[in-house]
Amino acid sequence: MPTELPAINGVLVVPRLRIQNANAISSPLTWGAPAMSALLGSMQSIERSLGAELGLSFNGVGVICHGYEAQTTEGGYTRAFRLTRNPVNKDGSSASIVEEGRMHLDISLVFGVWGEVVGSDEVTRQRVAQAVADRLAGMRVAGGSVMPAWPRSAGGPTVQQKRPQLLALAPDETNQAPAFRQWRLRWLPGFALVSRDDLLLAHHAKLQATQPDASLLDAWLDLSRLNHHAQRNVSEHPQTGERVETVTWQHDRTAGWIVPIPVGYAALSQLYSPGEVTGTRDHHTPFRFVESVYSLGQWISPHRLSRVTDLLWYADHDPDTGLYRCRNDYRPPLPAQTAAELAFGFPSPFSASLAFTQD
Incomplete structure (x- = not known):
């Protein structure tokens, strides 16, 4: 059974980080923004180095992307990563090129934290956040380098927008909502990654209705691309009355900015x-062989999130x-029909959570 987000009583926001040459290839099948496993690794590194000193436990991390620049060639339908040329070998021959995908990022990180220091005065909380x-x-x-923030004269964020903050959460979710509505506006413009x-x-269920052998991989690949379908329309010519057939092309991407993402690893060995x-x-650490696990994510504007x-x-x-x-515990807004079913006690078809490996 999946676990739940550990308890948090505050959020620590580090806004507008400029990251140069972050890893853009996070798995054998995907490329784009770094995987959440990389950001969770950064969070755990901070907790190991500062957690005991600051009196904080870091229990979750969120990311809001304000801008990105993939290091790829321009022009045409086929693109390639811009690769570095390594120094020659000792004998003067050309060294092999290691293909690495890179991208520049402008992101804000939001850490879910727990600790008594969250209830301290403003000066103490600011010291911890800094x-x-x-x-x-x-x-x-x-894998990328954190660069100094650009000056306001260059069109960058203001001093207030760049200031890290440790914010306290109310003890119950109902009282957290008003504060969160204010916080999420500070993260605009940008997009947050949710599961x-x-x-x-x-x-997957939709595909199996017509293709019983369809797998999760088929569903994942189908949602990872734009599928265009020809739609034939037959109408009468307004002047001659003849039957006229026209063809229009439509795509099936209507659910927002959906992306395939790696979400972890599955064991291949003991x-x-x-x-x-x-x-x-x-x-000093136990070891096992693993493979990537994949699912879907969505980049969504922070103002559409209802809870931290x-x-x-x-x-x-x-x-x-x-x-x-x-x-990630994101709950999408329920369609009207589904909300009515839940109100009358019927189960929702979207209550399960799953992912798959590349096998």
């Missing part, structure tokens, strides 16, 4: 003891199945 921002400034985030496992489940496998990163937990991603580990997943 310490986290300073730590991030010296880190690699998704859409429900779309994958619904589209868990080996530390040092048992040659060539591992260290000899819609934004946050957190780690989930199921030792029985060997699944290491990044999860």
